[in-house]
Amino acid sequence: MTEPIRVDISSAPSSSLWDRVSNWVSDNKAVAYTIAGTVVVITSAGAIYYFSDANKKAGAPTEKRKSKKERRKEKKQAEEQQQQQQQQQQQQQQPQQKAGINLQDEEAGQFHIAAMRCLLPRSRNCNNATVSTCT
Numbered sequence: 829m830t831e832p833i834r835v836d837i838s839s840a841p842s843s844s845l846w847d848r849v850s851n852w853v854s855d856n857k858a859v860a861y862t863i864a865g866t867v868v869v870i871t872s873a874g875a876i877y878y879f880s881d882a883n884k885k886a887g888a889p890t891e892k893r894k895s896k897k898e899r900r901k902e903k904k905q906a907e908e909q910q911q912q913q914q915q916q917q918q919q920q921q922q923p924q925q926k927a928g929i930n931l932q933d934e935e936a937g938q939f940h941i942a943a944m945r946c947l948l949p950r951s952r953n954c955n956n957a958t959v960s961t962c963t
Contacts, residue, residue, distance in 0.1 A: 843851075853860040894902075
């Protein structure tokens with residue numbers, strides 16, 4: 829019937845895949861460099877993304893985000909505590925201020941009385957005044 833076709837292997841070019849790829853790259857250098865550059869950029873971006881994401885997960889476990897109601901409640905409590913602290917500070921300062929004001933008022937009153945005594949006619953005793961400016 830039919831005879832098998834014989835092919836002479838020795839006469840056919842026996843080029844390997846590497847030879848064919850290197851020949852194609854030498855013919856199309858611009859395309860080959862573009863492909864190689866794209867592969868390098870994509871691979872490095874993937875590696876950076878992978879390792880940076882791994883650090884976030886392993887470094888600190890993230891807590892669940894609190895609901896808006898809970899956040900408002902905590903904020904309100906913090907503000908109330910701050911107001912209480914401010915009120916306590918004001919209460920601590922008020923007695924000190926009152927004592928200082930009273931003392932100043934007493935001193936001012938003594939000087940005022942002494943000055944008034946100096947203004948009185950000399951027939952009255954001016955030596956009783958507590959201010960040294962009265963002669």
